[in-house]
Each structure stands twice: as structure tokens, then as C-alpha cells.
Amino acid sequence: MNTPIVTSRSVLITYPEVQAARGLLPSVLQHWIDRLGGDLSRICGYQLGLCRSDGTPTGKIDGKLLRPAFAFLCSAVAGGVPTDVVPAATAIELLHNASLIHDDIMDGDRERRHRPTVWAEFGIPSAILAGDALIALAFEVLVGSKNQATSDAVANLAKTLRLLARGQDSDLRFENTSIVGVDDCLAMMAGKTGALLGWACRSGVAYAAAPAVWLDRFEQFGTRLGVAFQLVDDVLGIWGDPQVTGKPVGSDLRGRKKSAPVVAALTAGTAASARLAGFYSGARGFTDKEVTLLTELVADAGGRNWALSEAERQLSAAWDLLDGLELEPTARRSLTTLTSDLITRRR
Amino acid sequence: MNTPIVTSRSVLITYPEVQAARGLLPSVLQHWIDRLGGDLSRICGYQLGLCRSDGTPTGKIDGKLLRPAFAFLCSAVAGGVPTDVVPAATAIELLHNASLIHDDIMDGDRERRHRPTVWAEFGIPSAILAGDALIALAFEVLVGSKNQATSDAVANLAKTLRLLARGQDSDLRFENTSIVGVDDCLAMMAGKTGALLGWACRSGVAYAAAPAVWLDRFEQFGTRLGVAFQLVDDVLGIWGDPQVTGKPVGSDLRGRKKSAPVVAALTAGTAASARLAGFYSGARGFTDKEVTLLTELVADAGGRNWALSEAERQLSAAWDLLDGLELEPTARRSLTTLTSDLITRRR
Numbered sequence: 001m002n003t004p005i006v007t008s009r010s011v012l013i014t015y016p017e018v019q020a021a022r023g024l025l026p027s028v029l030q031h032w033i034d035r036l037g038g039d040l041s042r043i044c045g046y047q048l049g050l051c052r053s054d055g056t057p058t059g060k061i062d063g064k065l066l067r068p069a070f071a072f073l074c075s076a077v078a079g080g081v082p083t084d085v086v087p088a089a090t091a092i093e094l095l096h097n098a099s100l101i102h103d104d105i106m107d108g109d110r111e112r113r114h115r116p117t118v119w120a121e122f123g124i125p126s127a128i129l130a131g132d133a134l135i136a137l138a139f140e141v142l143v144g145s146k147n148q149a150t151s152d153a154v155a156n157l158a159k160t161l162r163l164l165a166r167g168q169d170s171d172l173r174f175e176n177t178s179i180v181g182v183d184d185c186l187a188m189m190a191g192k193t194g195a196l197l198g199w200a201c202r203s204g205v206a207y208a209a210a211p212a213v214w215l216d217r218f219e220q221f222g223t224r225l226g227v228a229f230q231l232v233d234d235v236l237g238i239w240g241d242p243q244v245t246g247k248p249v250g251s252d253l254r255g256r257k258k259s260a261p262v263v264a265a266l267t268a269g270t271a272a273s274a275r276l277a278g279f280y281s282g283a284r285g286f287t288d289k290e291v292t293l294l295t296e297l298v299a300d301a302g303g304r305n306w307a308l309s310e311a312e313r314q315l316s317a318a319w320d321l322l323d324g325l326e327l328e329p330t331a332r333r334s335l336t337t338l339t340s341d342l343i344t345r346r347r
Numbered sequence: 348m349n350t351p352i353v354t355s356r357s358v359l360i361t362y363p364e365v366q367a368a369r370g371l372l373p374s375v376l377q378h379w380i381d382r383l384g385g386d387l388s389r390i391c392g393y394q395l396g397l398c399r400s401d402g403t404p405t406g407k408i409d410g411k412l413l414r415p416a417f418a419f420l421c422s423a424v425a426g427g428v429p430t431d432v433v434p435a436a437t438a439i440e441l442l443h444n445a446s447l448i449h450d451d452i453m454d455g456d457r458e459r460r461h462r463p464t465v466w467a468e469f470g471i472p473s474a475i476l477a478g479d480a481l482i483a484l485a486f487e488v489l490v491g492s493k494n495q496a497t498s499d500a501v502a503n504l505a506k507t508l509r510l511l512a513r514g515q516d517s518d519l520r521f522e523n524t525s526i527v528g529v530d531d532c533l534a535m536m537a538g539k540t541g542a543l544l545g546w547a548c549r550s551g552v553a554y555a556a557a558p559a560v561w562l563d564r565f566e567q568f569g570t571r572l573g574v575a576f577q578l579v580d581d582v583l584g585i586w587g588d589p590q591v592t593g594k595p596v597g598s599d600l601r602g603r604k605k606s607a608p609v610v611a612a613l614t615a616g617t618a619a620s621a622r623l624a625g626f627y628s629g630a631r632g633f634t635d636k637e638v639t640l641l642t643e644l645v646a647d648a649g650g651r652n653w654a655l656s657e658a659e660r661q662l663s664a665a666w667d668l669l670d671g672l673e674l675e676p677t678a679r680r681s682l683t684t685l686t687s688d689l690i691t692r693r694r
Binding site: 035036037038039040102105106124125126128129130131132133135136137139140143144150151154155157158159160161162164165166168169170172173 | 480498
């Protein structure tokens, strides 16, 4: 049943733009994190993987740096050079991590990237502040950059933060709503995951001084990619290998999370849908055996296949948006391969 | 023992600039809050007092609108007109409320302005998001304003958010640190309360196209005012009338909060200091009788007098910063009276 898949980290680092992100960003991020001072430098540094919980530097950075990589790639596609797009790439990684810290509190997730989440390690109050501090830094990085794209980038980063909050709010509400359709789910994902990647792509071309008409198109391109990316993430949240994903097995189902495959399964009208709904309407914790059964029910009701096909559809619609734009050919090839890899990854 | 004091709300509304804030802001704030959509509009509207928890409009706004009032007053002092400063006044009220929502979660405060706090009413996840959403809106208001001051305002709003987080982080740490000096406490207050008022004053003159040299001076002016304001707030947190302040009696002492008067009392080296320290080092809850005793101990150790004198000193230092600047005389008189009223208020 499983689609042949590749590991995204190893694929990602074959791209020069991703190497640029991994080469340039850690020291820039460290510089900004240091500006916070006191406990906040240590806590935010921990979130980014720059240091351990006691403040000891790790000499590396955590995370895929996927959003910065898209900023670099979109800049290259528009003929820009990597150094110009560093402020945007830095800001997006800071805002992304702010949203991860806050989301982990809301979702009650205790583990991320094989380590305790910030709230689990430092408590909820410090985690709220660390998120706020990273939001502040994201804006400070942008306004400090003195680029013709700054004004557009700042305005749209604020919009992105608003859409992120709206998307996460919908996600929270879905957990307490009996009927959620796949369209509601896709709209929520466009906010929760699409907005950040939309901003990364928009800013990538904006910092490369691309024609004005490119900006909205790349924003929508990135938004659709983000939805595709989240669909695959949701599939991995159920069927992914915990050793590879870094997330505890079955945690989405145990938490009765209405992720996209589950919503598709619940609304498919099959016998498996009805059984799944029965389990989801209860309140007690699931046994390991039940989690295995739920995993099968979501697949039997077509949730897995729907999510993977919808990811393909979103990817195709994303590329349609760039039709007719004169993209730099080499970077375009990288972008094409990377976007395809992302929906066939296993972490 | 009690200094003769006045009620700030009734004093505030005698100022034309404060009337301008109260007249102009509610509809503008409602417009921006509506943009959030869904639950977030209702939750953020509730925080601002624009609607009840079920979304029913109240037809009014809560809070003193003190920070917007300072933006209007500082603009007037620099010869500006109220309408020009509306974006800054709106942004500061949004950011202030974002920080109140997040702080109430961190401090575990269940009541504000005689109503349940946002987290107590809607839960912690929604409260975190509501705060994030208001931060986003604050930046969106500014970047949408197309004013020559926009760039300075955005850069400094981001800095303000960072300093706020840093100040609140210090505040949290103080609760778990046995020795805190009054200087640490004043530095924390400069971030936690000073930064917002500093930005309000800076932006007030920036939006009035004041000379560049005014900007930093008004920022520091506002920061010192904020510290003075917080010192009085801390005094009211112990000796204020719950009917007037809207805060439960003795809550700061019950929560073993190291507010400025308490820190001054603890570090005064008197017999009362030692008794107070004994109570603060325990872990069990205090009886009503003990809260009354603690209130007396803080006063006996000089905590109340120190806080009120320090507030006077900060106010005086604030005004020294504006020496030599040609301020519009009528607005200057209003600003002088208002700043004096603020340290003799009872709520």
C-alpha cells in the first residue's frame, strides 16, 4: 500500500539554495537570538536547536529550514542572489518557530524533533514569552534590512501572523465540532501552514526585485504548496515511522486530532467511517491495539488516498499559477524537483 | 497615612486628547477586530470590552485608553492633529491588550476589569491565539497607514514587543529568585510597562512630524512615565480599593508577587523586612488575617513610601528629558497635569 518515498532531509541538502540556507542562517539566527538576552536567548536558542536546555551551544541548527529554502529558491527563480534574501529567510524561520512554540502549548504536545517541546522543558509562561519574543525578532530583522522589499515584506508578515492565528483557531475549533468538511479543513490548512510558505515565496521574489505581478502569484503558489505539505505531514502523523518523523506513534489519533485524512475518512460515508466516528465520539484514552485499528479504519475509509491525491492536486494548481512567468531555468528545475520530493517524503 | 488621591478615569476624560482617543478609537478598533474573523473577533472584542463573551456588542470600550491618550497628547505637544495619530494610537492599544491577554495566562490571573480574563473565559489555547492575533493587527494597522513615520513606528513597535517579553520574563524569574534588588525591579518595569508607553510617546511625536531628535527623548520620557505608572499600580495592587481597581483584594500578596513595594520592603533590612521574608519564603496559602498583616509589614518596612517617592523621582526625570524642546503650550499643560494625576490616582 505504501507509496515509495524518500527522506526529505537528504534530498533537501542536494539543492544549492538549501545549502545556502543551512550555511548562512545559523549564525544570523544566533545573532538575533542573542539580542533577546537572559533566559529568552537560551529558551529560543533551544527551540531552534542552537543550544541545549542549559544553554550549551550545539554548533548546529534543528529543523529542515524548509521555509528559508523556499525563500532562497524563489529568489533564485527570479534571478536574485542568496545574500539579498537572508533577512526574509531569517524572519520566516523565526516566525515559524514562534508558531511552533505556541502551537505545542495549545496542542499539549510534549515532544518535537526528538526533544521535549519548549513548554514541556521550561513551562507554559516562558513558552508564551519565547513565542512573542521570536515574533518581535522576525519583524526587527525585516525592518533592519533597508531593502526596497521591506515594506511589502513587513505588511505581509503581519498578515501571515494573522492568518496563522486564524488557521490555528479553526484547527482548535474542529476538535470540538462534530461535523467538519474537507473544504473547511483545506481552508484551515491554507492559514495554518499555507500562509507561512506563501510569505516565504512572496518575499523570495520580492527581495529579488521581481515584477509586482509576481508577488501575489508566488504567495498563492507557496500557500498551495503549504497545503500540500501539510496533507503529507498529516499522513505521516498517522503512518510515518516515529524513528524518522520524531513524533510519538499514533499521537494524532490518540489525541482524536481531526487531521485531513481523518476528516476525509469521517465524511466518506463508508462502514469504516461510521466505526471511526464511533471511536472519535468517545472520551476515554485508546489502547495501542485500538490505535492500530483506527489507523486501518482511516485508510479503509479512503482518508490516506484522498490526502495524497489532494496533495498532488494542490501541487499541480500551485504550478499553474506560475504559468507564463519567465523563471530562471536552473532554479526552476530545482524548485520543481523539490516540490515533488516534498509530497513523496517520509519525514 | 494615605495620600489624598483622585480617580483617574474621571480626570482623564477632562482632557480633549483623551476625549479624542475615546471618540475615535472604538470604531477603528472594531474595524480591525472584525478583520480577524470567526472566534478570534469575538474573543479579542471581549478583551477590549467591545462585546460580551457571547459576541453581543456592548456599544463601548473598556480600559483607560491611557497609552492612546499619550500618543494623542504627545502629538499635540509637537503640533500634530489627532486624526494623524490614529494608526499609532490604535496599534498601541492592540499591542497593550495582546500583552494583557498573555500576561494574565502567565500570572494565572482570573479577573480583570471586573470580568473573567480571556483565558479564564475561553481557555488558554484561545487566549494565546487571541494575543498573537492582536500583535498581528497592531503591525497591520501601522503598515496600512502610509505615513512618513511608519517605518520608525514599525521598527520600534517590534523593539517594544521584544522589550515587553524581556520585562515579563524578568518578572517571572523574580518570583523564583530569593534576592531581587530595587534596581533589577526598575529595569524589569522599564521593559514591562515602560516600553509600551515609550513607544506611544515616541510615535505621538513621530506621527506629528517632529524633529528627529525629539523621538528618542519622548521614548525615554514615556518609558520613565511607564515606570512611575507601574510603581503606583503596584501600590494600588496592595492598598487599592477592590471596588475601584477591579482587582481582588490582596491578590498580589496572596500570589507572593515581588512587586516593587514588596522588593523595597524585603531589601530594607528592617525587622518588618525579616518578618515579611519569612512569610514569602513559605509555600502555603495565606489567611485573610495574614494578608492584612503582610500589607502592614510592607508599609512598615518602607515599601509603600519608597514606591511613591520613586514614582515622583521618575516623573521628574521624565520631564527633565524634554528640557529645551519647544512644546505647544496648551498641550504641554495637559500633559503636565495628566502625568501628575497619574501618580496620585486610585485606580
